[in-house]
Amino acid sequence: MVREDGKRNFALREGDGTEESVFSGNTPRQAALKAARRLEPASSEDAAERIELRLREKGTDKVHIYEGWSWRESAPNNKPDWMPDEITEANVAKKGIEHLES
Numbered sequence: 001m002v003r004e005d006g007k008r009n010f011a012l013r014e015g016d017g018t019e020e021s022v023f024s025g026n027t028p029r030q031a032a033l034k035a036a037r038r039l040e041p042a043s044s045e046d047a048a049e050r051i052e053l054r055l056r057e058k059g060t061d062k063v064h065i066y067e068g069w070s071w072r073e074s075a076p077n078n079k080p081d082w083m084p085d086e087i088t089e090a091n092v093a094k095k096g097i098e099h100l101e102s
Contacts, residue, residue: 008026008028009057010028011058013055013056013063022058028057029092035053036066038070041070042069045069045089048071050069052067062098063097063098066093068090070088071088072086073088074087
């Protein structure tokens, strides 16, 4: 369901079907990137473990499936004062969409 600000809510589904975290975004990919940043970051992108992320769009039976990974990286030289020297980056790749049985 779309909120007044145009964003949609996506619940992160665990392997047992429970949904404990909700991420919002204009697109499923935006919500998946937010979820991927919460993964345990690796020392580099190449060393990062790929984890399957299953996001159910609230109010629908659609489950968006992504492969996500995160890694630590040095902050850019022109970073704001509040930003730490090391930041977490993330990326996702879409695997497909499933529909839940009613």
